[in-house]
Amino acid sequence: MIKKTIAFKLTSGFVVIVLIAMLTIGLFFIQMFRQYTFNSKEQVLLERARSISELISENQQSSGQMQRYGGLMKALGTLAEAKVWLTDDKGNPAVISGMGMGRGMGLGNTFSSEPLPAEAQKVITNVLSGQESISRNFSSVYNEATLTVGVPIRESDQKVIGAVLLHAPVTGITETLDKATNMLAISLLAALMLATGLGIFYSLLFTRPLKAMNRTAIEMTRGNYATRTGIKSEDELGQLGSSLDQLASKLGFTIDQLFQEKGKISDIIASISEGIVAFDLELVPLSVNGALSEIMNQPQLYSNEALKKDFEDLGIYGLLEGIIKDKKSLQIFKDWKGKKLKFTLSPIIDNQNEVTGSVALVQDISESERLEQLRRDFVANVSHEFRTPLTVIKGSLEALMDGTIDQAQDVERYHQRMLSETKSLERLVGDLLELSRLQSGKISIHKEEIHLPSLLSDVIKSLQTLADKKEIEIVYQGLSDAPALIADYDRLRQLFVIFLDNAVKYSPSSTVITVEATLIKGNTFEVKIQDQGYGIPGEELPYVWDRFYKSDKSRQSKGTGLGLAIAKHLVQLHKGQVSLTSELGKGTAVMVHLPWILGN
The missing domain is CATH 1.10.20 (Histone, subunit A)
Structure with a gap:
């Protein structure tokens, strides 16, 4: 493991560099010293060999014999610090330093001597050809490196008549080189120790911040x-x-x-109120918001299994595969458990234009569809409500203009009919304007202290005449005295007139309508109007507050269908609440809750 660390690699590299540098420099200087020593020795031996050659050449011309050099050779060997050989022109030794005298060279006899060294044979061959020659070798006799130098002996006509050979050890070079090698080894060992120490020091100095950065990077990953x-x-x-x-x-x-x-x-x-589901490429749900469960009528948050089952029943998964393949969004409408749902399916595309998943947006458009239908019904209702009286008025005018009606009593009857239809139109327009002002919040109320039992008694008296025509009895029960209510008298009167008028209008003859006023929880008036009328079907109760709602689908009633819508806004204008319950054949009950404030 330690071999993989930067500290080990740096230290090893530092040591190797120092080792290579020291070895290179040491070997270079040892070689230079050896070469310098050999070159110096060679020059000395060459100079001495040349001197001996010249001396022999001069004396050979006068005497022609070599015997008299025997005594001189010993001295020459000592002076030259080398063994001296003299050979004839055949390469045979004639005189060797340190040997006794023999016969002269000129007599052609061989002088008795010890054998020449093997390295001298090549030198003699080169010298006898007229060249100076040098040979380097190692002698086992001297246990040293040796030099053999040869110089030709020439006559006056430059003819080679022999050779002078000097053979000597390069004294001390081996010992010196051994000492140099030992010093180099010691220096290398010291340098390696120093390099190792410095390498470890600098590698640790270098790796310490690296380790700190590594620890920081690891902490960042965590x-x-x-x-x-x-x-x-x-x-x-x-x-x-x-x-x-x-x-x-x-x-x-x-x-x-x-x-x-x-x-x-x-x-x-x-x-957000819309349901959102995100899928991966395998159509596995990644994220589902809570609104989807409510939209899909799921009692709890969707699990992946339940979501997959419902979406498969709706055929959504096949569509998701298509939009992922085509990279195009898609909108579809589905019916689900009584709801109208709108699905918007879109692919998720990254910066490389690759699809990474898909998302489904689910919207419950049941209410918007209902409101759209309500808008269409409103337009149709308004058109119908206006068309009927306008048709009557138009027909009456055409009859009068054509002269078809000429009797005074008929003309008056037609005038009465047109006036009645005109009032009906006026009432319809007035109700529409009133409802519009209430819905826009532009209407203001005139606050004053109101005694609620007195207001209810006034309303009952006003409608009793209409009730008497159907032999209907309106009975007031409850409070006779109550704290003052801060409200708009005219608006509250209009509110209760609407409810009582409907109660009288939609009750059979000889029935009873009960008006009951109570104070509940000490701060709220409750007014309950109960009739014994025909009742309203339960499925229609949520829509009774809509504009132009009429329980009489044949539209034969003379009402505009705006009364309850106006009444609901009048209650809200006074910060109150209203509710309605009904049973077919038993009657309808309206409960109005109004907050009250004590008068000063």
Whole structure:
């Protein structure tokens, strides 16, 4: 494991570099010293060999014999610090330093001597050809490197008549080289120890900030972006550490921002009223918001299995595969458990234009469909309500203009009919304007102290005449005295007139209508109007407050169908609440709750 560390690699590299450098320099200087020593020795031996050659050549011309050089050769060997050989022109030794006298060279006899060294044979061959020759070798006799130098002996006509050979050890070179080698080894050992120590020191100095940066990077992978390297140096490692600290800071800030944005998006998705489902490429749900369960009539949050089952029943999965393949959005409408649902299916496409998943937006458009139908019904109802009296008026006018009606009593009857229809139109327009003002909030109320029992008694008296025509009795029960109510008298009177008028209108003859007023919880008036009329079907109760609602589908009633809508807005104008219950054949009950304030 340690071999893989930077410290080991740096130390090893440092030691190898020092080792190679020391070996190269040491071997280079040893070789230079050896070469210098050999060259110096060669020059000395050559000079001495040349001198001996010249001496022999001069004397050979006068005497022609070599015997008299026997005594001189011993001295020459001593002076030359080498063994001296003299050979004839055949390469045979004639005189050797340190040997006794023999016969002269000129007599052609061989002088008795010891055998020439093997390295001298090549030298003699070169010298006898007229060239000076040098040979280097190692002698086992001297246990040293040796030099053999040869110089030709020439006559006056430059003819080679022999050779002078000097053979000598290069004294002390082996010992010196051994000492140099030992010194180099010692130096190498010391340098290696120093290099190892320095390598370890500098590698640790170098790797310490790297380890700190590594620890910082590991902490960052664990989500700790507050960690720092702590490196203060100004070199490249310090700059790298500073950059890593800045990266950690920026990443921490960016991750915080991403989490905040993710939280915002999650909150937005969770709070919107539409259902949202995100799928991966395998159509596995990744995210589902809570609104989807409510839209799909699911009592609890969707599980993946339940969602898959419902979407398969609706045929959504096949459509999702199609939009992923085509990279195009799709809108479809589905009926689900009494609801009208709108599905918007879209592919999720990244920056490389590759589909990474899909998303389904589910909207419950049942209410919007109902409102759209209500709008269409409103237009149809208004058209119908206007068309009927206008048709009557138009027909009456045409009859009068054509002269078809000429009797005074008939003309008056037609005038009465047109006046009645005109009043009906006026009443319809007035109700529409009143409802419009109430819905827009532009209407204001005139607040005053009102004694509610007196107001109800006034309304009952006003409608009793209409009730008497059907032998209907209106009975008031409850409070005779009550705290003052701060409200708009005319608006409250209009409110109760609408309810009582409907009660009389839709009750059979000889029945009883009960008006009951009570004070509940000490701060709320409750007024209940109960009739014994025909009743309203339960499925129609949610729509009784809509504009132009009429329980008489044949539209034969003279009402505009706007009364209850106006009444509901009048209650809301006084910060109250209204509710209605009904049973077919038993009657209808309207309960109005109004908050009260004590008068000063």
